[in-house]
Amino acid sequence: MRGCDGVSAITQAASVLxxxxxxxxxxFVVRRAEALRFFGGFHxxxxxxxxxxxxxxxxxxxxPGQDARVACAARELFEETGVLLARCDxxxxxxxxxxxxxxxxxxxxxxFGDFLSTHRLRLHAEDFLLAGSLVTPExxxxxxxxxxxxxxxxxxxxxxxxxxELDAGFWTTADALLAGxxxxxxxxxxPTVSLLELLRGRLATDLPALLAPVVRALEAGxxxxxxxxxxxxxxxxxxxxxxxxxxxxAYLVGSEKLYLLDPGAHEPREQERLFETxxxxxxxxxxxxxxPDHVGAAxxxxxxxxxxxxAHPRTVELLKxxxxxxxxxxxxxxxxxxxxxxxxxxxHLEATFTPGHAGGHLVxxxxxxxxxxxxxxxxxxxxxxxxxxxxxxGLYLASLRRLRDIDCRMxxxxxxxxxxxxxxxxxxxxxxxxxREEQLLAALREGGPQSVAGLASRLYRDLAAELxxxxxxxxxxxxxxxxxxxxxxxxxTFKAEEAEDRHLWAAV
Ligand SMILES: [Zn+2]
Numbered sequence: 001m002r003g004c005d006g007v008s009a010i011t012q013a014a015s016v017l018x019x020x021x022x023x024x025x026x027x028f029v030v031r032r033a034e035a036l037r038f039f040g041g042f043h044x045x046x047x048x049x050x051x052x053x054x055x056x057x058x059x060x061x062x063x064p065g066q067d068a069r070v071a072c073a074a075r076e077l078f079e080e081t082g083v084l085l086a087r088c089d090x091x092x093x094x095x096x097x098x099x100x101x102x103x104x105x106x107x108x109x110x111x112f113g114d115f116l117s118t119h120r121l122r123l124h125a126e127d128f129l130l131a132g133s134l135v136t137p138e139x140x141x142x143x144x145x146x147x148x149x150x151x152x153x154x155x156x157x158x159x160x161x162x163x164x165e166l167d168a169g170f171w172t173t174a175d176a177l178l179a180g181x182x183x184x185x186x187x188x189x190x191p192t193v194s195l196l197e198l199l200r201g202r203l204a205t206d207l208p209a210l211l212a213p214v215v216r217a218l219e220a221g222x223x224x225x226x227x228x229x230x231x232x233x234x235x236x237x238x239x240x241x242x243x244x245x246x247x248x249x250a251y252l253v254g255s256e257k258l259y260l261l262d263p264g265a266h267e268p269r270e271q272e273r274l275f276e277t278x279x280x281x282x283x284x285x286x287x288x289x290x291x292p293d294h295v296g297a298a299x300x301x302x303x304x305x306x307x308x309x310x311a312h313p314r315t316v317e318l319l320k321x322x323x324x325x326x327x328x329x330x331x332x333x334x335x336x337x338x339x340x341x342x343x344x345x346x347x348h349l350e351a352t353f354t355p356g357h358a359g360g361h362l363v364x365x366x367x368x369x370x371x372x373x374x375x376x377x378x379x380x381x382x383x384x385x386x387x388x389x390x391x392x393x394g395l396y397l398a399s400l401r402r403l404r405d406i407d408c409r410m411x412x413x414x415x416x417x418x419x420x421x422x423x424x425x426x427x428x429x430x431x432x433x434x435x436r437e438e439q440l441l442a443a444l445r446e447g448g449p450q451s452v453a454g455l456a457s458r459l460y461r462d463l464a465a466e467l468x469x470x471x472x473x474x475x476x477x478x479x480x481x482x483x484x485x486x487x488x489x490x491x492x493t494f495k496a497e498e499a500e501d502r503h504l505w506a507a508v
Contacts, residue, residue, distance in 0.1 A: 010135065013144040014073035015047025017085060017131065018159065019152050019194070019204040020171050027204055028159045029177060029192075030080060031168040034420075038142060041420050042189040043177065046169075047146065048076040056113040060125035064446070067149040075112045076244045077151070079105050080166055081159040085128065085151055086121035091156035093121070106164070127151060132211040134191050137224050139236030139247035140417055141381060148195065148311075174199035182230045182342045182352065184369045187410075187420060197225075209285045223277040226477060228418045229369045230341035231255045235277060237265035239293035248293045248414050251373060252273070253349065253366070256338025257283040260307075261364070261373055262414060266296030275304065286349075287311040287325070288375025289358035290318040294414060298323045310313045310335075312353065314360030318390070327405025329362060340368050349373070354403065356396025357384055367405055372408035378425055383432055385470055386477040388501075393477040394484060395434060400426055440478045441487065441507060449491045449504035452476045476501050 020026040027045070054071035057064035078084045082102060084095035095102075098119070104110035113404040116122070129150040134247045153159065161169030172197040181188045188196070198210040226234040233252040243247070248264035258280055274297060276480050284307050285298050299322075302309050310324035316325040329335075331353040340347035345369040354361045357376045364373040376384055377400060386393045404426045411422035412491055419425050436459075443458055444450070450458075452475050453468075462470040479501075482488035490503040 002330060007502075010143045010145050012050060012069060012072075013146040014049040014050065014069040014076065015045045015146050015148050016073045016077045016085075016128075017045050017148060017150045017199075017207065018077065018081070019150065022152055023203065025173045025201075027174070028081060028083075028153075029170060029172050030166045031186075032189075033165055033167045036160065036165060039189045040116075042187040042192075043181075043191045044189045045148070046077050046080040047073065047196070048080075049144070051075075053108075054118055056123060058125055059122045065125070067125070070125065070149065071112065071123060073128060073147070073151075074123050075105065079083070081161060081169060081413070082161050083153060083157050084118055084121075085154065086123050087127075087394070088120050088122075092157065093119070095479075096157055096306040108164075108299075129205065129208060131207040133217045134194075134215070134218070134224075136251070137226065138238075139249070146191070148207070149459045150207050160292045175201065183344075184230075190224075190228060192230055193227045194225055199385045199496055209425065221273060225293045229371055229414065230276060231337070231347075232366075232371065233277075233370075234412065234413070234418070235263075235274065237263065237274060238270045239264040239296055240266060241293045249296075249412070252278070252282075253373070253410060254283070254337035255341050255347070256352070257336055259284050259286050259335055259337070260301060261286045262294040262375065263297035263301050264293045264295065264324040266292065267496055271297045271300050274301070278305070281305070282307055284327075284335075286329070286364070287315055288363065288373070288414065289325075289361040290315045291358060291376065294375065295319065295323050296387060312351075312360035314355070314364050315362075316360070318358075318360060332387050335364070337497050339365075339419060344368075344473075351407070352402065354399035356392050356394075356399045357386060359390045361399070363403065365408065366448075370407060372403070372406055372411045372422060374403065374411050374413050376414045377403055377423075378429055380413050380419060380425070382415075383429065383474075385473060387473045388476050388480055391473070391477055393433070393481040397430065400430060405432075435483070436474070437478055441482065444482075444488055444505060444507040449506045451496075451504055452479065452501045453481075453496075455505070472500075479505050 018028040029043050030046050031043050032039050050068050050072040054068040056069050056071045058067045066488040074085050101115050108499045131148040131150050135145045135148045147290045170407050178196050221233055225434055235250040236247045250263045251261040253259050269307040285301050298309050310327045310329050313328045329351045337347045337348040349366050351362045354377055355361050379466045386396050408422050410418050410420050412418040439459055443455055452472050456472040456475045463471055480489050489508050492504040493502050
């Protein structure tokens with residue numbers, strides 16, 4: 001979905017906040033099946049992507065028009081919940097006899113327009129109140145422009161979810177679902193959290209007025225309120241980096257005591273956006289490691305808010321002359337976060353030393369909701385770069401195996417979206433490295449003495465030229481590891497101005 005310029009395409013989508021009745025506070029919420037790639041296991045409102053199937057007439061004051069997103073909202077709502085917001089001769093029908101059609105629409109073997117015309121059904125604009133549109137922030141490789149509609153359950157109809165893409169659906173109020181989320185009992189997608197926060201104690205029909213100022217602020221460049229867990233705001237910031245990692249996630253974590261993890265933006269304008277987001281007093285800035293895309297705003301935040309910067313002693317050394325670090329953190333150190341958002345007692349972050357990607361890399365575990373702030377141990381966008389001499393592949397793999405043993409429910413990375421399948425992601429990363437090592441050994445055995453750059457262009461044949469230096473670093477890191485294990489050796493040198501490693505390598 002990523003274009004050649006590194007910017008993701010945006011897919012049109014629609015979602016429905018279905019109120020149980022004209023004055024009811026309850027709305028219908030679905031749980032997306034665990035296996036889904038996008039927000040698997042999360043609660044959200046019914047909805048989905050606009051399809052070519054959605055070119056059906058939309059009637060307004062007796063005149064037919066078109067709005068694919070309204071049609072999408074109606075189709076998705078019927079497919080997912082069995083509720084049909086279409087009228088026959090001005091009245092809502094009982095859609096229960098059309099289970100077979102619902103099944104065929106879900107299976108994409110029946111066109112929505114055909115279904116509607118067969119039963120003389122029409123979509124009416126007045127049944128869909130547009131609350132506003134939200135666009136997935138730029139950091140994500142998968143982006144949607146989602147129109148949220150408010151609708152009311154037609155009299156006599158019932159909402160029910162069939163197992164498949166969704167595994168549950170129920171009526172709830174904003175306050176009840178947010179309370180369960182705050183206790184850590186369920187996952188809720190960040191846009192749903194934002195909408196539910198607006199709806200606390202209000203009716204769904206109030207949503208357009210409540211959402212309008214939020215949409216205006218976002219359009220003006222405000223940082224979106226992205227909450228994957230209570231008391232944890234994810235703040236993707238534009239940083240220096242090659243595609244796909246042009247954004248780095250900072251995290252604002254805590255309730256009474258707030259820490260800002262990895263503020264990476266180095267451009268003043270991007271730092272300004274960050275400052276506008278920070279409205280509570282902070283306890284400190286915490287760095288997972290020293291790379292520029294994780295520390296770019298550390299000095300600016302620290303001096304603006306007079307905050308200490310905390311990092312591993314090795315990171316302190318590596319940042320000397322660039323960022324002043326005021327305190328050190330090491331294995332098992334704790335950062336107190338105050339009282340947990342659900343009021344159940346204190347919560348905190350625990351540091352674990354995970355060298356390899358960077359010599360002073362730390363990850364932070366939050367045991368209350370079982371969150372793991374993983375820095376650059378795992379990227380959800382690409383494989384993690386190991387750049388010698390500071391980067392060490394052997395140490396990185398050992399650190400990755402340690403992370404596997406942490407009992408975490410959600411892993412929050414420096415790049416890309418958080419994942420609720422941390423073990424799978426870590427296992428995939430380990431398997432990928434093992435495969436790369438096999439390929440490297442095979443290339444060494446076949447080709448005789450070779451340079452790092454030569455091996456990189458052989459092993460990463462399809463890679464864009466600008467990314468080849470990164471590939472060369474991976475090869476170099478792999479060779480260093482093989483050398484330590486007695487499987488490869490430096491067998492000569494060669495002259496080259498730009499090469500960082502001027503050795504020829506061979507298998508042992
Ligand atoms: Zn890094």
